[in-house]
Amino acid sequence: MIKAHVSTSGVAYPDDLVLLKRIYDQVCEERGIPRGSPEASELAIEAMKLFSAGIFDEDTIGRRLRCG
Structure with a gap:
């Protein structure tokens, strides 16, 4: 099974963009x-x-955006 890439560099890959859009x-x-x-x-x-x-x-990103 292929593991989805999760960035640790701050570069947004396609799966990261899906997460951010969600x-x-x-x-x-x-x-x-x-x-x-x-x-x-x-x-x-x-x-x-x-x-x-x-x-x-x-969860952290969502929480921070909700507080803004």
Whole structure:
């Protein structure tokens, strides 16, 4: 069985982008943020910043984005 790659370098691979999009979609829905809005763009930027800073855990990223 092939193990999915999980970045430890801050570089987002396809599986990492799927994870970040899932978190982004959940937080947008929970907070009532319309896709394409300036707030949604800021949320996406913050998600990538967290990931690039070495935060790779789905729960941690989601929690940090929900607090924003």
